[in-house]
Amino acid sequence: MNLELxxxxxxxxLKHAGKxxxxxxxxxxxxxxxxxxxxxxESIAICEIVVYPLKKSLNVFIAGGKSKELxxxxxxxxxxxxxxxxxxxxxxxxxGWLRYFKKSAxxxxxxxxxxxx
Numbered sequence: 556m557n558l559e560l561x562x563x564x565x566x567x568x569l570k571h572a573g574k575x576x577x578x579x580x581x582x583x584x585x586x587x588x589x590x591x592x593x594x595x596x597e598s599i600a601i602c603e604i605v606v607y608p609l610k611k612s613l614n615v616f617i618a619g620g621k622s623k624e625l626x627x628x629x630x631x632x633x634x635x636x637x638x639x640x641x642x643x644x645x646x647x648x649x650x651g652w653l654r655y656f657k658k659s660a661x662x663x664x665x666x667x668x669x670x671x672x
Contacts, residue, residue, distance in 0.1 A: 556585070556592055556594070558578075558581065558582050558585060558592065558599075561592075561594065561599040561619070561620075562578055563619075564597070564598065564599050564619030564620045565578055565581055565599060565601070565617060565619055566578055567619050568617045568618055568619035569581075569617065572616065572617055572647070576617075581601055581617065584601075584603070585601070589603060590602065590603050591603070591632075591635070593628045593631070593632050594628070595620075595624040595625070595627050595628040596620070596621065596624045597620050597621060597624065598618070598619065598620025598621050598624035598625050598628070599617075599618070599619055599620055600615050600617065600618040600619075600625060600628060600632065601615070601616060601617035601618070602614060602615050602616070602632060602636075603616060604636070604639055604641060605645075610641075610642045610643065611639065611640050611641045611642060612641055612642070612643045612644065612645050613632065613633070613635075613636030613639070613641045613643070613644045613645070614644075614645045614646075614647070615632070615644065615645065615646040615647070616647050618646070629644075632644065
């Protein structure tokens with residue numbers, strides 16, 4: 556997959572993602588298999604499997620593009636996550652995404668706050 560085609564969407568999403576990664580980090584993570592890229596039309600989501608002591612979670616930590624296209628790709632991402640042993644899917648994003656993902660049974664469970672130290 557050529558992630559350069561989705562660079563504008565990825566970089567726009569990264570601006571809201573806590574400045575933890577840049578495009579090159581995402582590219583390297585997808586290439587080495589740490590991250591998974593899901594695409595639909597003009598939209599892309601970047602996921603990673605997070606392993607906790609009691610469960611595994613498919614964590615969508617970058618998403619950019621059209622909300623309808625992102626919602627449409629959820630089913631295949633969820634199925635892939637289940638096949639990897641994940642028991643839940645998490646999505647970090649701007650509050651506005653919640654109105655689109657409520658239709659997919661997502662609910663707000665926690666909020667993330669941050670402060671530079």
